[in-house]
Amino acid sequence: MGKGGSILGLIGILLGAGGLGFGFLAWNSQNSMQANLAxxxxxxxxxxxxxxxxxxxxxxxxxxxxxxxxxxxxxxxxxxxxxxxxxxxxxxxxxxxxxxxxxxxxxxxxxxxxxxxxxxxxxxxxxxxxxxxxxxxxxxxxxxxxxxxxxxxxxxxxxxxxxxxxxxxx
The missing domain is CATH 2.60.120.760 (Jelly Rolls)
Structure with a gap:
C-alpha cells in the first residue's frame, strides 16, 4: 500500500472511532435522562x-x-x-x-x-x-x-x- 493509502486508512480508523465514541455519548445521555423520570x-x-x-x-x-x-x-x-x-x-x-x-x-x-x-x-x-x-x-x-x-x-x-x-x- 502506498503512502496515500496508509493516510486514508488512518483517517478511516479515526473517523470510525470518533463515530463510535459519539454514538456511545448519545446513547448514554439518553438512557440517563429516561432513568431519571418517575x-x-x-x-x-x-x-x-x-x-x-x-x-x-x-x-x-x-x-x-x-x-x-x-x-x-x-x-x-x-x-x-x-x-x-x-x-x-x-x-x-x-x-x-x-x-x-x-x-x-x-x-x-x-x-x-x-x-x-x-x-x-x-x-x-x-x-x-x-x-x-x-x-x-x-x-x-x-x-x-x-x-x-x-x-x-x-x-x-x-x-x-x-x-x-x-x-x-x-
Whole structure:
C-alpha cells in the first residue's frame, strides 16, 4: 500500500472511532435522562361515540377529549391521543382530517397527525390515528389539554377516541 493509502486508512480508523465514541455519548445521555423520570399521575378520557366533523374547514374540539388536571410541582408530561378516523373520499380532490393538541387554550401547530386520501375511489376509508407529545418541565398549576380536529373538503368523522396524560417527576 502506498503512502496515500496508509493516510486514508488512518483517517478511516479515526473517523470510525470518533463515530463510535459519539454514538456511545448519545446513547448514554439518553438512557440517563429516561432513568431519571418517575411516573407520578395518569389522567384518562375515553369516548366511543361517533362524531361528525361538521362544519368543514373549521377547527373543532373533539367532544369529551378534554382533561383538566392539577400539577403540584413542575413535571414532564406525555400526552397520547388515539382514535379511528372515517374519511369520505372525493373522487377529484383531497379529503382528510388533521389532529392537534390544544393546551390551556392554545392550539399547537406541531405535532399534528394528518389522515386522508387524494382522489379516493372507495366510498369510505378507515384510519387509525395516534398523536403524542412530550413536554419536559411543564409548569405547576391547573391545566386543560384537549384535542382539536380540522376536516378538509368533506364532513369526515372520528370514533372510539381516547386521551391519556401522564406526568413524570424530574
Amino acid at each position: 411516573a407520578q399521575d395518569i389522567w384518562y378520557q375515553y369516548d366511543g361515540d361517533f362524531f361528525l366533523m361538521n362544519p368543514i374547514d373549521t377547527y373543532l374540539q373533539i367532544p369529551n377529549m378534554s382533561i383538566v388536571f392539577d400539577l403540584a410541582t413542575t413535571a414532564s408530561i406525555h400526552i397520547l391521543f388515539m382514535c379511528r378516523a372515517i374519511i369520505n373520499p372525493i373522487p377529484t380532490d383531497y379529503s382528510g382530517i388533521s389532529f392537534y393538541f390544544n393546551i390551556d387554550g392554545i392550539r399547537l401547530t406541531e405535532p399534528r397527525a394528518d389522515v386522508g386520501s387524494y382522489e379516493g375511489s372507495s366510498t369510505v376509508d378507515y384510519y387509525s390515528v395516534a398523536l403524542q407529545h412530550f413536554i419536559p418541565s411543564f409548569s405547576s398549576g391547573t391545566h386543560n389539554i384537549s384535542v382539536m380536529g380540522y376536516s378538509e373538503s368533506n364532513p369526515n368523522s372520528v370514533w372510539y377516541c381516547s386521551l391519556t396524560i401522564q406526568s413524570l417527576a424530574d
